[in-house]
Amino acid sequence: MIAQRISLNNLLAVVLTLAAAAYVGWKVSQAPNQAIQFAFNGLSVGAVYALLAIGFTLVYSTVWFFDLYYGAAAALGAYGVFYLRSQETLGGLYAVNNIVVNVLFAAVTAGVVAWALHASVYPRLRSRLQPTVLRGMLGLLAAGAGVYTGVVLTFPQELHVILSPVLGIGIAVGATWFLYQAFQGLVAGRVLLALVAVSGVAAAALGAYCGYFVFNAPESKLYLSWGVSCMLAGVVGLALYRGLYVYMRERSRSPLIMLVASLGILLAMTAFTSIVFESTPRPLPEALGSEPWTFAGATIKGFNVFTVGVALAGFLFLLYLLQYTSFGMAVRAIGDDEEVSKVVGINTTTVIAAVFFIGAVYAALAGILSGHDTAIQPRMGLLLLLKGWIASVVGGIGNLHGAILGGFVLGMIEQFGIWDLAGEWRDVISFVLLILFLSFWPRGLLPRK
Amino acid sequence: MRPGSEQIDDHYVIQTERISKHFGAVRAVRKLSISIPKRGLTSIAGPNGSGKSTLVNLLSGVLPLDGGLVVIDGTSLKVVKAHENPVHGLTRTFQEVRLFDQVTVWNNIMVVLSERRLFPALLERVNPMQRDRARGILESVGLWEKKDALAMNLSYGQRKLLEIGRAMAMEANIYLFDEPFAGLFPEMVEKVKEIMNRMREQGDTIVFISHNMDIVRELSDHLIILDSGSLLEEGAVDDVLSRPKVINAYLGT
Amino acid sequence: MQTDTEHRTSLLRLAGNPRELLAAARSNLELWANLLIIAWALGFMLWQGVGFAISVGTVFAIWAILSVSLNLVVGFTGLLSVGHVGFFGIGAYTVAILTSQAEYEQLRTEAIPTFGWPFFAALPVGVLLAGLVALAVGVVFNRFRDDIYVLVSFGFAIISFNVFLNWRGLTRGAFGIHDIPRPQVGGWALSGELEFLAFVLAALGLIVLISWFIVTSSFGRVLTTIREDEEAIAVFGYRTTHYKLAVWTISAMMAGLAGGLFASWTSFVDPNSFILLESMLLVAIVILGGLATIWGSLLGAMAFVLLEEGMRFLPFLPTIHVGQARLVVLGILLVLLMLFRPQGLVGRYKL
Incomplete structure (x- = not known):
């Protein structure tokens, strides 16, 4: 029975793939230059999806619940860059500098730094210094970090x-x-x-x-703002895990609870972004490589090549981290069985908090890259999140190699899919692809072992 | 009964012919052929991982068969569908008690007593006959006082009894009990034994999985012993338990 | 020890121990939530007058129909669907297209044919269409559960939004459809706000009645058991896929009805009313009010409308931000609920 179904699915897969290949081949033979253009677009869009899928897979395969904050992190990254650059670019037309935002992020940063110091430095120095003195010093450090963040955001x-x-x-x-x-x-x-x-x-x-x-070098400000935004998104992700999800997971193991809670966070953050920045789309300033190159009749921007490079580098970095470091071993152990890892002495809270930080940084980076390529709007986070999900389902949920493959496959299929349709149907194409995959190949292209 | 399958015997209520099931590389049940006689108590025993629970899951359609044939009450099936169990007069309990947790004890029973078809179910309200049936069942498992509690708030023993009560509500001819005695206090064990004996007196077929050889010897008429997904021995209890293979398997390990 | 002394000591302990006092308050939270929201509504009406109640009442009724219908799926059957706004939109667009009286041919923008049907002919078509789409979608969705179900329901919301936005030959895309008339009974048009409110409340009453009929029947009981353990209830002879499909379709038809009413009420429909965020908002309302109770959904819708209206009077909040600020508040409420009360205010089912 199962064997029959699998073979039927395989047959369907072969037929669909052949049909897609035939269609693409026919289109390519009709207009080869355009085909190269679509392939370039697919690669650059796919790189953003891949980046999202990698980070998403890291978080999902560790804690096994869908964290919708991930989408908010992408928007946060993009809007962070906008926030830091809005006063100097576009003639300050959309300049935003909001004291509430500055204080909020300063407070969150101070809290996270305080926790990080408490988790890492405090146990080592406890025996050497008086607890009150030590606590005071660490508290001062954390407050300093908060003030510093506030200063960065204010000026x-x-x-x-x-x-x-x-x-x-x-x-x-x-x-x-x-x-x-x-x-x-x-x-x-x-x-x-x-x-x-x-x-x-x-x-x-x-x-x-x-x-x-x-x-x-004042021109470095744009790239510094990338770093600051990614850090902020990561800090908020960590704060959400340590300040919220930990307590929820103590109360209930239901993944739906976490999902709905993070839905609330996404809802609140998206709306808050709309209040601060208005909900209409905004441009990000031009980044490196905005000059289009012409290549075999197709145009491509250096920035898109850079995006693909970032996706590959991000993948390799995470692969190294997971495969060759003790941190990676801890992450994989927690993904296999959290309770057992706790018993063998892994500090699961710290490790998972770090995973949330890294995941949010990846999402923010993807948000920034896609924001430079197109434009940003508060709703973008949810859509990017969903694309990241789809890419990781297509690639095989919970598998890092699958995530990067799925991202590029999704990008390519989206771009070649809109060749004959109009460009606005690409979200529909990717969700149809998702439903096809979930129905026939729920384990994806590269299933997790 | 189907023509051409001569082995099918009116004496047996369930027969399997070379059924198998694998999970990935693990072959939980390997070309297993067993026969369960009509009426009386049959027990299935075997070490952990020998495929007992998988067998019950296959017979009740919770898991799909990978191969082979199941004959239930004269109907031979290549695909056992869970929702057709009442047609064959079959019901079961689960090893890890599976009640409807956030539903009251009363509704846990009522849902088994009510209409299966979609549109009649929309029109149906609780009628006095169902009410009496449900009350009778809850009283016989001693949970009448708890009828308005949520199933998740019962103790483990009470949950186990409620699950047996839920199976009783089906008014089936074939009961598959997956480890009904595991984790119960002695007085609860007596109660379950009593319920099973009552069912036997009514002429039903009861199949149960148990590790406890004393209970098996005391209660059952027929014994099937599985080992790593295959049949080790089957037959009358005393007969099976005296066979050297079984003695070796049980005393050797 | 005697009982009355025991009683007295426990009362004394209760009075002196804030933690136990808190626990006692929490056990009566349902009562407090009910009283608070009703008092809030009454107070608002006394303050702002009856005219206010009329203008807000219609919004409340439409949200209430939507949340009661979604509760059938989320609360009773346990399928966390975030795609309900799609069916709302199908109902709204069907009624809008069929009844619109604008002559689009004369406009420079996208032209679509004018049908000019009466409202009561178009509404059943909208409801049926929502049901048919739900049937088709449900067949595909039935095999998914839990978080994957959420993901595909997101997909449905996005696909339907894209259809509303991009199938310009049918929906005029971002231009929207205008001149949608109010319902007409015989020669009497429900043009006044009060008349329309009465009509919408009647529709809400009908929906509540149907939902109550469903959840108190054997069918409703089966839904709750599907929510708890689908595999186990199948063993007792239920074809769970049929049940899920049936309730999904019924719920979608109710949402379609709400959409039809909405279109006729606003007299203008464009894709921005059917974005995914609205769907998430609806889920938040259902969870806030309470899962698996009809009353909870009414309460949730009322609380939401009061929240929105109440925020209009906050001095430090500019009026243009109210629409977003209510989302912020609702999002934070959702987090708090998940932390402290996963069944919602008066719910019967914990996620």
């Missing part, structure tokens, strides 16, 4: 000035840590210390140079 014109010291210090510390890790495998003892000291000086110089470079 976005000076983004390069405000961020350059932090960036420089970050690069210096990061480089030192990286070199320390690298040397550790080679030498030990005093030699190691000496090497680290020397390289520390070099890293500090590198950090100072980078900071100075950014300081003197």
Whole structure:
């Protein structure tokens, strides 16, 4: 019975794929230049979907519930860039700077930093310092981070000035840590210390140079705003998990509870965005590679190539993280069985919080990239979220390789699908594809093992 | 009865012919052929993972067959449909008690007593006959006082009894009980035994899965022992339990 | 210990212990919610006069029909559908297209034929069409559950919105359809607000009656068991797919009816009334009022309308933001409900 059904499905798959290939082949033979154009478009749209699907898959395959905040994160990323750049671009036509928003994000950041310090630094220093002193210091640090975020959001014109010291210090510390890790495998003892000291000086110089470079380069503000938006989206994602979902999961294991709660969050955040920015579409400023290139009769923007690159890099980074680090092992263990991972001593709350952070950063990045390509509006988050879902269903839900494949497949099918239809039917095409997949191949192209 | 299937015997109420079921690479039931005699108590035993629950799920149509044939009450079926169970006069309970949790005890029983067809069901209201039936069943499993409680708020033993009561409400001829005694206090065990004996006296067929060999020996007439999805032995209880294969399997492990 | 002393000590404990007081209040939350919302409604009416009640009453009735109908699917059958706005739109557009009296041929924009049917001829067509679409969609959707069901129902809402927006030969796309007449009984047109309110309330009464008839029948009982354990109830001889399809279709037809009323009331229909956000809003209203109770849906719709109207009087909130601000409040309410009261205010089913 099952065997018969599977073979029927396979038959259907083969027939449909052949039909699609024949259609595309025929179209290509009719107008090869246009076909190249559609393929380019499919790739660049697919890259955004792939990015969404990767992050979504990471979160979904860890906690196994649909988190609709993910869509809000995409919108948050795009609107974050708009918020930080609105005063200087387009003649300040749509300039927005809202004290409520600034305070809100400052408070959330302070809270998240406080939690992060409490989870990471506090246990290590508890034995060395008095608890009150330690708590006070950490509290001050967290408050400082909050104030800093508020300052960044309040004075976005000076983004390069405000961020350059932090960036420089970050690069210096990061480089030192990286070199320390690298040397550790080679030498030990005093030699190691000496090497680290020397390289520390070099890293500090590198950090100072980078900071100075950014300081003197106002054009870097756009890309700094990307980073700030992604961070903010990630921070909010983490705050939602730690502040809300943890308690909900303690009360009920029903995935629908979490889904409805995150639906409420998405609803509230979308409406709030509409209040602050109005609900009409807005443009994002031009980013790198906005000059169209002509290639075999088709035009393509450098930015689209960059998007594809970001999607691939994001995929490789996550693959590395999941396969080769202890963090990745913990994530996979939690995805397999959360209770057991808790028993074997994995701090599940911290790991899942980090997963929510990373997932939201990916969503925000996808939102930013798609926003630069088209335009942004408050509703975009929900649609991007749904596309990410569809891509991950098409690719095979819960499988990272499937997610990136599904994203590109979805992008291609959408673009070739609207060749004969008008462009506005592409959402319909992707949902029809979703229903086809769910009905006949619910496990997707690359099923999770 | 179908022509051409000579093995089908009026003496047996359920027969399976080389049925199998696999989950991925795991073959839970392998070309299993068993026969369950009409009337009386038949028990199915075997170690964990030997396919007992899968067998019951296959017989009641909860899982689709991968291959083989099931003959229930003279009808041979390649596909067992869950919603046709009442046609064959078959009902069951589940190993992991599956009640309608956020529904009252009363409605858990009433739903089994009411109309199956769509449009008549829309018009049907509770009638006195159903009310008496439901009351009788709830009283016989000792849950009459709890009739307005939600099923999720009952204790484990009460849930188990309610599930048996729900099966009784079907007025079936064939009852499949999946581990009815597991996790029950002794007085509850006595109660379930009593219910099963009453059913036997009415001339029904009862099939139950149990690990407890004392209960099996005490209650059942017929015994089927499975091992890794295949039949180890079947026959009268005392006979089966004295066979060397069974003694080896049970004492050896 | 004697009973009366026991009683006294427990009362004393209750008075002195805020936590227990809170628990006692929570156990009576249903009562408080009912009283509060009704008092709120009455207070509003006293403050703003009866005219206010008439203008808000129609909005309430249309939302109430929608939420009662969706509760049949979400609360009683346990299928969390976020696509209900599609059926609402089908009903609205059918009535709009069939009854519109505008001569589109003379306009420069998209032209569609003018039918000029009477309202009472068009409404049954709209309801039936919503039912037929629901039947077709339901056959496909029946195999999905839980979160996948939510995903595909999102899909339905988006597809129907795109059809309303992009099938310009039928719906005039973003231009919308105008000049939709009010219903006419004999020679008497329900043109006044009060007359129309009475008509809509009668329709709401009919819907409540039908829903009550359904949920108190054996059919309704089967729906609740499908919600709890579909596989288990199938074992007892029910073809669950037929039941799910039936309730889904009935519910969609009710939504279609609400759509027809809506079109006739506003006299103008465009795709912006049928966006996905509206559908999410509807789900929020159903959950807020209470799952698996008809009264809860009425209460939820009333609370929502009062919330919206109440926010108009907030001094610090500009009027243009009220439409969005109610979504913010409702979204936050939804989160709080999921945290503390997953069955909604007066619900009978916890998600």
